[in-house]
Amino acid sequence: MTAMPSLSDAYKGTMxxxxxxxxxxxxxxxxxxxxxxxxxxxxxxxKGSIIEDFQRKMAGVLGKDGAVFFPSGTMAxxxxxxxxxxxxxxxxxxxxxxxxxEIHEQGGLRELHRIESLLLADRDRVIELQDxxxxxxxxxxxxxxxxxxxxxxxxxxxQTLESIASVCRERGIKLHLDGARLFEVLPHYQKxxxxxxxxxxxxYISFYKGLGGIAGAILAGEPDFIEEATVWKxxxxxxxxxxYPYILxxxxxxxxxxxxxxxxxxxxxxxxALFNECHGVSTRPREPVSNMFHxxxxxxxxxxxxxxxxxxxxxxxxxxxxxxxVDEQHCSFELSIGDLYEALPKDQxxxxxxxxxxxxxxxx
Numbered sequence: 001m002t003a004m005p006s007l008s009d010a011y012k013g014t015m016x017x018x019x020x021x022x023x024x025x026x027x028x029x030x031x032x033x034x035x036x037x038x039x040x041x042x043x044x045x046x047k048g049s050i051i052e053d054f055q056r057k058m059a060g061v062l063g064k065d066g067a068v069f070f071p072s073g074t075m076a077x078x079x080x081x082x083x084x085x086x087x088x089x090x091x092x093x094x095x096x097x098x099x100x101x102e103i104h105e106q107g108g109l110r111e112l113h114r115i116e117s118l119l120l121a122d123r124d125r126v127i128e129l130q131d132x133x134x135x136x137x138x139x140x141x142x143x144x145x146x147x148x149x150x151x152x153x154x155x156x157x158x159q160t161l162e163s164i165a166s167v168c169r170e171r172g173i174k175l176h177l178d179g180a181r182l183f184e185v186l187p188h189y190q191k192x193x194x195x196x197x198x199x200x201x202x203x204y205i206s207f208y209k210g211l212g213g214i215a216g217a218i219l220a221g222e223p224d225f226i227e228e229a230t231v232w233k234x235x236x237x238x239x240x241x242x243x244y245p246y247i248l249x250x251x252x253x254x255x256x257x258x259x260x261x262x263x264x265x266x267x268x269x270x271x272x273a274l275f276n277e278c279h280g281v282s283t284r285p286r287e288p289v290s291n292m293f294h295x296x297x298x299x300x301x302x303x304x305x306x307x308x309x310x311x312x313x314x315x316x317x318x319x320x321x322x323x324x325x326v327d328e329q330h331c332s333f334e335l336s337i338g339d340l341y342e343a344l345p346k347d348q349x350x351x352x353x354x355x356x357x358x359x360x361x362x363x364x
Contacts, residue, residue, distance in 0.1 A: 011312060014316055017318040018349070022338075022340060046239045058218045063195070073178075074100070078105075080202045081115060081143070093139055093143060096121055096127055099145060103150070124151055144164070177203040179196075186261055187266075201222075207250035211250070211254055212339075214246055257339075264337045264341070265288070274349070279361040280298040291338070293334075294333070295333050
């Protein structure tokens with residue numbers, strides 16, 4: 001008897017995976033380097049036209065006077081908060097309970113910088129104005145993540161952002177933006193990146209998430225902040241002898257995809273509506289506010305996995321290669337819409353979702 005493939009293997013074998021821009025393999029780097037003149041000089045320890053020109057470009061996009069390229073967002077954000085804490089003399093910052101720093105970095109902010117965290121809001125919602133007004137602890141900075149990934153990419157209203165920024169200015173609290181997916185929320189807010197970043201004292205953006213680059217991040221702010229950040233980048237070991245593969249990839253990915261974010265956003269809303277028509281399935285948020293959302297099943301993962309594998313094999317449509325157990329009776333997965341979605345055979349997608357609904361109903 002042939003063993004059932006894993007969900008991951010079944011997903012990899014589908015003809016039409018729904019999420020993202022395509023495989024993340026060495027082919028990405030080949031496409032980056034193909035049009036580049038081989039005689040182009042690389043950057044050297046943070047210097048050179050490749051890195052300096054790109055930093056200036058992104059500072060302009062974000063409406064800031066300076067920017068520095070980091071190999072990772074984890075490094076960039078720890079540096080930003082360290083600077084703000086040093087300046088105010090208070091080694092404490094506030095952020096959401098499901099902030100990346102809190103759940104994915106093994107306590108890096110605390111262990112490397114001795115900075116403590118104040119967790120704001122409930123785990124299942126975004127930080128609201130009242131959460132900031134109710135703070136009694138003194139903090140040097142408040143970090144807001146737009147969108148809040150771990151709860152399906154939810155967002156506060158733009159008016160809430162403006163109000164929080166005003167309160168932070170009044171209280172001398174620096175406002176930092178975890179904008180790893182900043183460009184993905186611009187269609188919902190109907191604002192430019194510079195308009196949103198104007199509310200924040202410092203900004204981090206990623207180039208490998210919605211943009212699809214290899215790796216890398218930009219930290220942006222005022223010149224004195226960037227001067228300090230550049231020193232801390234060196235202290236963290238972030239000044240590799242050359243970062244040009246990441247920089248060239250980031251630049252290419254930005255130019256290729258930043259203007260497609262509305263397309264991804266519309267696709268996410270369309271697909272979420274189809275999922276919400278399925279028995280035992282719901283999305284979070286119900287109507288996406290970016291190109292990403294979470295799909296929740298009212299059934300345990302052990303029951304859902306064989307159904308997904310069967311649908312993959314019969315239709316060629318792939319939803320996900322990984323399910324997260326929410327509890328014993330519920331599971332979920334994350335979807336981020338990118339280049340692949342536009343080319344999908346939509347009739348086959350709808351047929352696959354009808355199959356999903358029928359098979360889940362049979363479990364009831």
